[in-house]
Amino acid sequence: MIPRPELLSDLSGSFELASGATVAGPFADAVRRALPLLDLRPGDSGEIEVRQDPALGEESYRLTTGSRGVEIVAGGAAGAFYAAQSLHQLLPDASYRFSDRASWRVPGVRIEDSPRFAWRGLHLDVARHFSTKREVLRLIDLMAAHKLNRLHLHLVDDQGWRVESKAYPLLQEVSSHRPRTAVNYYREPEAYEDIPHGGYYSLDDLAEIGAYARSRFVTVVPEIDVPGHASAILAAYPELGATGERYDVLDRWGISPAILSPLPPTIEFLTTVFDEIIGALGEVPFFHIGGDEVVLDHWAQSAEITAYRDSLGLATSPDLQAWFLRALADALAERGARTVVWDEAFVAGGLRQDTVVMPWRGMGVGRRAAAAGHDVVATPVFPLYFDYAEAASADEPMAIGDTTTMADVAAFDPAPADWTEEERARVMGVQAQLWTERVPDPRTVDYRLWPRSCALAEVAWAGSGGDGFDERLREHLGRLDAMGVEYRPPAGPRPWQRRRPHRPSGVKVTDVMARIDGMTHDAESTRPSV
Structure with a gap:
């Protein structure tokens, strides 16, 4: 899996994820956007269940797969989206292609993950x-x-x-x-x-x-x-x-x-x-x-720009560049x-x-x-x-x-x-x-x-x-x-x-x-x- 998750443990059992499977819970739309070729459907309950855990960071998630299906626990919509990307990497390469294949086997795993950098x-x-x-x-x-x-x-x-x-x-x-x-x-x-x-x-x-x-x-x-x-x-x-x-x-x-x-x-x-x-x-x-x-040469050679710099109380062209960038940042x-x-x-x-x-x-x-x-x-x-x-x-x-x-x-x-x-x-x-x-x-x-x-x-x-x-x-x-x-x-x-x-x-x-x-x-x- 790239990038590697913080924790990945193999579990017994597996699950057959079919194209058109249902996904339910908060952030279900984020999961569906991450897996467009699987044509997931919204539902009140589903093979993919999503829950929110406010204790997790916005981009953090837990993903559990096994014989009972797929569970995603996420801190926010981004975390659910990234959990679905990890789920996708558990599937065969063919799942990244548009096809009429009915289903793919999902191995049993537990992943706990969050990003090092924002x-x-x-x-x-x-x-x-x-x-x-x-x-x-x-x-x-x-x-x-x-x-x-x-x-x-x-x-x-x-x-x-x-x-x-x-x-x-x-x-x-x-x-x-x-x-x-x-x-x-x-x-x-x-x-x-x-x-x-x-x-x-x-x-x-x-x-x-x-x-x-x-x-x-x-x-x-x-x-x-x-x-x-x-x-x-x-x-x-x-x-x-x-x-x-x-x-x-x-x-x-x-x-x-x-x-x-x-x-x-x-x-x-x-x-x-x-x-x-x-x-x-x-x-x-x-x-x-x-x-x-x-290249500040033209500023230094311009009488109009030099006069403007002096009116601002600045001594040099680099000072004026710093002032200019600060004005834009403001x-x-x-x-x-x-x-x-x-x-x-x-x-x-x-x-x-x-x-x-x-x-x-x-x-x-x-x-x-x-x-x-x-x-x-x-x-x-x-x-x-x-x-x-x-x-x-x-x-x-x-x-x-x-x-x-x-x-x-x-x-x-x-x-x-x-x-x-x-x-x-x-x-x-x-x-x-x-x-x-x-x-x-x-x-x-x-x-x-x-x-x-x-x-x-x-x-x-x-x-x-x-x-x-x-x-x-x-x-x-x-x-x-x-x-x-x-x-x-x-x-x-x-x-x-x-x-x-x-x-x-x-x-x-x-x-x-x-x-x-x-x-x-x-x-x-x-x-x-x-």
């Missing part, structure tokens, strides 16, 4: 390469099957804007597409595929995604990354930039100097967009505003959303105390954020950037770098033992990132995410990749096959999965991590106070 996330970059609504809905189903519960959608970057705006329609008309896309290897001369790329979610699409995710106990975390990574925005509304210069939607990768102005019209623009996104999604407890990889708080940022925003200083920090540059900066009283979601490049290759081999499809294996993910500890108890308590959870510069289509998304996301699910739910994970994964691959997931086979890619071959760089990702973790320490020494 935030069990996947990040999908839809700005660099767009994922359609149907692909996002499918990903939500796969997340739910693995008890993952946070979908972080990176909705804007230099290479595209991906959500409709009624107030600023040029965002979808201009910013949602680019005429060509870079296809060169990392740090090699630029080469392009001259095929337009684009797409965006209508507000109706976003509403559907939000509702679908909630029905599967997944929270959508939208990200509008500011003030940097702004080329696509400034292609439509150059007046929102620091220079007024019009940019093109970027067709290459890397960091751009494009930056939004911190002046009041930009804040008005962003809060309007926030309102549209929040209104469409319906419930947005967390909203990500980025704050990473910001606006989101008024709308009921907690702000989430990448770790550069923490290093810049001035965050609201309730801001959640994602330390992508390493757990060292994550520990400093936790020590400062911020909740943290562990997101380090190693081993949680799934755009890195799974082997340093030319058989792999092109990736940004070498090598992050499934074993690396399974061995990751989001709350390290050498942290203090107070620091560990600040770790809300863990999240893997799939940046899509070199992930051009849904089949490659599958290849990059799975089965590494199985290891992520184990770490997020159980706290670590436990004993027997490799053996359990071998069994689990049959379920992925039945669900149509084009995962990376343990022996390496199939011929058609190789696409443009990877060129191993020889640079170890652990060396990269050591370098960028050192950069966060250097930045900390010059951190402004706001």
